[in-house]
Amino acid sequence: MTASAERPRTARLGPASDLERLRKALAAEHAAIYAYGLIGARTTGALRARVTSAFDGHRARRDQLRGLITARQGRPAEPEPSYALPVTPDxxxxxxxLAVHVEQGITATYLELAACEDAALRRYAALAMQESVTRAYGFRPSVPTFPGMPTPPKPTPTQTPTTSPG
Known part of the structure; x- marks a missing residue:
């Protein structure tokens, strides 16, 4: 008998797995806070205000996740001293x-949390995804093409017919 056949199917979907998904979301929030701290230190003006708002939003989610984990007698993931980022913004x-990259990663992490058995956690994950997608769109207003769907055509300039005085 293989190891996967010995393990009941519910073991992958039960509360322990929900706890691991929560811990993964918390780890992603720690990384987001780190990235936004770096971005905020290197921006000014209106962009810095948006970055600060995102930073505060991720700190609030981090604190909520810590509470959800400890309420389930779990041990919250601790932040790393630093994180590898795809770019150091200049x-x-x-x-x-970088902000869009962070938000896309957060969205993917909460998508995994949305697979939890607990309906309240699924709602929590859906709201967190909505927030991260909204933030990403606020930084770069574009919508990626869904896998398997055709790329939308680029808008073509329309020519206004002109009439010559006659």
């Missing part, structure tokens, strides 16, 4: 690119 364009 300008607004790179800062925005």
């Amino acid at each position: 300008n607004a364009t790179e800062a925005i690119r």
Whole structure:
């Protein structure tokens, strides 16, 4: 008998797995806070205000996740001293690119949490995904093509017919 056949199917979907998904979401929030701290230190003006708002949103989610984990007698994931980032932003364009990258990663992490058995956790994950997608769109207003769907055509400039005085 194989190891997977010995393990009951519910073991993968039970409360322990919900706890692990919560811990994974918490670890992602720690990384997001780190990234936004770096972005905030390298931006100014209106962009810094949006980054600060995102930073505060991720700190609030982090605190909520810690509470959800401890309420389930779990041990919350602790933040790492630093995180590998795809870019260290030196300008607004790179800062925005990193912010969108962070939000897309957060969305993916909460998508996994949305597979929990607990309906309250699924709602929590859906709201967190909505927040992260909204933030990403606020930084870069574009919607990625869903896998398997055709890429939408680029808008073509329309020519306004002109009439010559006659």
